[in-house]
Amino acid sequence: MKYHIDEYDYIVPIGSNCRIGQALNDLGYRKLSLPLDWTLTSCAAVYKAFEKDFSNFMSHDTCVLQDINNYPHVLNTKFNVNITHDKAINKESIEKYNRRSERLLRMLNSDKKVLFIRHHNDGEYMINDI
Secondary structure (H helix, E strand, O other): OOHHHOOOEEEEOOOOHHHHHHHHOOOOOOOOOOOOOOOOOOOOHHHHHOOOOOOOOOOOOOEEEEEEEEEEEEEEEOEEEOOOOOOOOOOOHHHHHHHHHHHHHHHOOOOOOOEEEEOOOOOOOOOOOO
């Protein structure tokens, strides 16, 4: 049985980098923002984030600021996720990722058809080993 992308209510990028989010955006399939859209992740990081329902995905307790080769970004040390397009851990970024996480969890608890897509390129640029 073949499936077509239009048969799904939502298409969810789950890493390993921004390419899937960007491709979905370019093709007009990106309907909303979700927590893993623009991140660098390993499969283990994605698993941990889902396992913990994205709890504290962006927070002062779980994230640190990093600057690698003059590229500042946020690293979630709890899940080992590079949140590469955010440059600060502040009220706005925390609220943004809380909204995105809640949106994803509501979607998964609905009767909607969800397709997860991942560009596989694990580990080359991960900062911490978990």
